[in-house]
Amino acid sequence: MDRHSLLVDGRRLALWSGELHPFRLPSPSLWRDVLQKMRAYGHNAVSVRLAWNQHSPAPGVYDFSGVRDLDLFLRTAAECALYVVLHPGPYIGADVDAGGLPGWLTTVGAGAGAADPAYLRHADEWLSRVNAVVARHQFTRGTGTVLLYRADTPERADLDHLRTRLRADGIEVPLLHAGAPLAWEEPERTRDAAEARRLHLARLARGSTLHNVHMAFGGTSWGWLPAPSAPSPTYDPTAAIDEARRPTDKLAPLHQLGHLLRHVPDFTRMTGAPAVRAADARLRVRHLANPDTGAHAYVVRNDSAADVTSTLPMGGTDVEVAVPARDAKLFATGLHLGAGRKLAHATVQPMLTMSVGRLDVAAFVGRAGEMAHVVLDCPNEPWPTRLDEEAAWAFDDGRLHVSVPLKEDRLTRVRVRSGETDRTLLLIVADDAASLRLWPYETPSGRVLVRGPELLREAALDGAVIRLTGDTVDERELEVWAPPGITDVTWNGEAVQSGLGRALSLMTVWPLPGAAGPELPALDGWRQRTENFESRPEYGDEGWTAADRRTSASTTPVPDGQPVLFADDYGFHYGDVWYRGRLTGAAGLESVSLSYSTGAHGLLMAWLDGEPLGTHRPGDGDDGDGKGTWTGTADLRLPAAVREALGERRGEDTAAVLSVLVRRTQHAQEDPRAARGLTAARFEGASPRVSWRIMGAAAADPVRGPLNNGGLYGERHGWHLPGYDDGGWEPVSSPSRGDRRQGVTWYRTGFRLDVPPEVDASVGLLLDDGPGRASRVQVFLNGWNLGEYVGGGAPHTFVLPNGVLRTRAAANTLALAVLSDGESAPGPGAVRLEALGSAAGGVPVEPVPSPGAR
Secondary structure, three states: OOOOOEEEOOOOOOOOEEEOOOHHHOOOHHHHHHHHHHHOOOOOEEEEOOHHHHHEEEOOOOOHHHHOHEEEEHHHHOOOOOOEEEEEEOOOOOOEHHOOHHHHHHHOOOOOOOOHHHHHHHHHHHHHHHHHHHHHHEHHHHOOOEEEOOOOOHHHHHHHHHHHHHOOOOOOOHHHOOOOOOOOOOOOOOOOHHHHHHHHHHHHHOOOOOEEEEOOOOOOOOOOEEEEOOOOOOOOOOOOOOOOOEEEEOHHHHHHHHHHHHOOHHHOOEEOOOOOOOOOOOEEEEEEEOOOOOOOOEEEEOOOOOOOEEEEEEOOOEEEEEEEEEOOOEEOOOOEEOEEEEEEEEEEEEEEEEEOOEEEEEEEEEEOOOEEEEEOOOOOOEEEEEEOOEEEEEOOOOOOEEEEEOOOOOOEEEEEEEOOOOEEEEEEEEEEEHOEEEEEEEEEEEEEEOOOEEEEEEEEEEOOOEEEEEOOOOOOOOEEEEOOOOOEEOOOEEOOOEEEOOOOOOOOOOOOOOOOOOOOOOOOOOEEEEOOOOOOOOOOOOOOOOOOOOOOOOOOOOOOOOOOHHHHOOOOOOOOOOEEEEEEEOOOOOEEEEEEEOOOEEEEEEEOOOOEEEEEEOOOOEEOOOOOEEEEEEEEEEEEHHHHHHHHHOOOOOEEEEEEEOOOOOOOOOOOOOEEEEEEEEEEEEOOOOEEEOOOOOOOOOOOEOOOOOOHHHHHHOOOOOOHHHHHHEEEEEOOOOOOOEEEEEEEEEEEEEOOOOOOEEEEEEEEOOOOOOOOEEOOOEEEEEEEEEEOOOEEEEOEOOOOOOOOOEEEEEEEEEEEEEEOOOOEEEEEEEEEEEEHHHHHHHHOOOOOOO
């Protein structure tokens, strides 16, 4: 690579990458679905982060199987014709627990930094395990598409160490780092289409040819994956492709710019050109030029609150342009459109130029409601043919002026011929919505262009047949431009009747069918069981870990005179933790003060001898530290009956039992070694001797991974798993029924779906607590922990990923673990399935292994 762009096989490449985190889509079949969509929407690369904590439940233990199969992901990306930009960390940020560092790293005396030898030893081991997979997928070896490798360190000494490490592991592709010829920028998230245009066009205006969309697909921070900074299980709700794998309103400008960079080679080397000013100073203009081709680009930005219409000098002509408020546009001049024709100027953005057989195609895009003007330099007077009624034209002084009023979801075509060449130019002008159904595709036998369906996944030329696969949501006509000799079309394996159209295309006689939404069952047949047996004084905790350490690996100081109570020091890194303190000499005890430290949405519940003392949340008078840690102190006064019972024990050695449940042990990205769980206990009215025991999550789920389970009794005993025998549980009409009580209540039910195999249906689970509720709900589908719902706020829809969700005439098990404070209404309120979208098409989906209770 040089300062202009990447050089791949001797050709300049403008990289248009979209970020996708495989660990946020726990269904390997759907990796192909999203990667195919990214390619169709113009991306030529996928940026991938790897979360160390997903692969390593313990020091020296690494798992790259199942939903963690990196080899499968890299093979799939190559099959989808996408380059890969890999970022394996070790630290990745990304609103992941501890920034992706494994929980066990907090206990081995390793600081999160390359200067720490202990950290470096474990980090090198992680990278070596990753590199063993990545090395065989490098583009430089001709066996894959891994093109770039991102470094996790800005320091020169650390960079030298990393480069040595990578070369020893056989990594040959260029290393992206601070100071590299082409810098990798981390663009901020954008809220809407206009903001996305401003951001990415601004990067183009700076001459960047290394672009990344963050995020192309956000996905789900399922289980205990999210960092405290993540507000909900949905990661980046502003992503171009949403959590349910549907296109969003923000996608159109990204689709257009991606195909521009991919199909208009002038943009692989654009450099700064002499300044150009619009007549209206509210428009800021950046002028670029390609010294090799003579093409010019003008990035025009309007940061004002009003729409602006102004003249702009382009190609020697003052052109009237309009830029909406807080938006941006790209204009171009001098683009070669084939057969001696050149773009003089246009008031709409170029999207692609390509040759299909003996046809040259140029597509331009703009906003619905605008008047598009496209002006072509033509050496001789052309013969235009209007193929759609909106177009008008005039020829004057060697220039063809084409005008098109842009209508919502409409595409206009103009055919241009002349006597000097046998090549025809097809001019296409579309609004944003119509551009999202325009699909260029490169096959080994030539380029094709498809118009009509909601998605084109693949195109293959087979003799006289073009075989297309893709998705339709509504009924859609299909138009195909293909190389000469192609006479027949198939769609998703079925022949479709077609004929030659006036645009020199194959047009289907009948529209492609759309897809109806699935029939979703009501969620009934619920069964309920309460737990928190750990709060009972007679509960047997002999197998629990004694919490009696005096020193900690945490950055949180250990209170003087108290044992270490931090959960991580005892190997409990994710989910809820239980404590049981045996208090000897507690007669006269009046109150208990429990200090604790959590991530966001933390919670503490306490009982003494089985009697609830109350529930406390950080924020009840306490603030976070600004680094992802919330601390709180629950001052809990003992009820009169409990104080009286303790007084009756005066002189006896019988111990009272203090039981404490703390949610949750989510680690901050900035300070992952800060304590989680209880930090101190103090007593008023008595000075009891206390011996503590702690219990958290059992061994990591060998299939679902270390971040799936926490330390609730039901999780430790398989209540969340399919096949668990809940026949003895109490039948209830809905999870919102039940007595008000402090503690944990589980709800289970089953449901079946029967979605036809030719339909890709996305289904969600809506939880809506409504007012007067403050529960915490952990959602399990077929044993997979899909995240936490925090009551008392807005409703949330959990996307149920196909594969984890059985959609083909199969049964599913839904389990909810509800933590209630005993004061607000119990249960999660409304719980129902929701249809999030359906398409005829999709990809084959293999069931994700979901082992049940033994």
